[in-house]
Amino acid sequence: MKLIVAIIRPEKLNEVLEALFRAEVRGLTISAAQGHGGETEQVETYRGMTVKMELSPKIRLDIGVSDHFVEPTVHAILSAARTGEVGDGKIFVLPVERVYRIRTGERDEAAVTPVA
Template identity: 75%
Template sequence: MKLVVAIIRPERLTAVLESLYRADVRGLTVSKVQGHGGETEHVETYRGTTVKMDLQQKVRLEIGVSEHFVQPTIDAIVAGARTGDVGDGKIFVLPVERIVRIRTGETDTSAVTPVAAD
C-alpha cells in the first residue's frame, strides 16, 4: 500500500479529480496549501539585491491506494495536472504500514479502492 501525495495547481483540481474518477480511484483528501517550487524573485533593497522565496497557492491531494492502483493514480494525476509550464507540481509516493476503514474495521487493501470499483 502507498500514500500518493500530490501538490498541484488549484486550477487543475477539477481535471485531476475527473481523471482519477475515470481511473476508478476512490477515496482521497484535498487541502489548500502554500508551497515553494524553486522559483525565486529578486527584490531590490537598500543594502543590495536579496532573494525572496515566494509562496504559491497549491492544492495537496492525499490518496491511499493498493499496489495495483499506484501507477494508474500517478498517470491520472499527471494527465489532469500537467500544463508544461514550471510549477505544475510534484508527486510523492510514501509506503503505508496500515489502513483501517473505521465503519467496518476492514484493514489494508480491503480498506482502500477495490480492484473492481463500483
C-alpha cells in the same frame, strides 16, 4: 499500499478529479496549500541582498491506494495536471504501513478501498 501525495495547480483540480474518477480511483482528501517550487526572486534589503521565497496557492491531494492502483493513479494526475509550464507541481509516492477503516475495524487492503 502507498500514499500518493500530489501538489497541483488549483485550476487543474476539476480535470484531475475527472481523470481520477475515470481511473476508478475512489477515496481521496483535498487540501488548500501554499507552496514554493524553487523559483526565487532577489530582493534588496538594507543589510544587503536577500532572497524572497514566493508562495503560490496549490491544491494538495492525498490518495491512499493498493499497490496495483499506483500506476493508474499517477498516470491520471500526470496527464490531467500538466500544462508544460514551470509550476505544474509534484507527485510523491510514500509507503504506507497500515490502514484502518474506523467503522468496521478492517485493516490494510480491506480497508484502503472505499465500499461501493
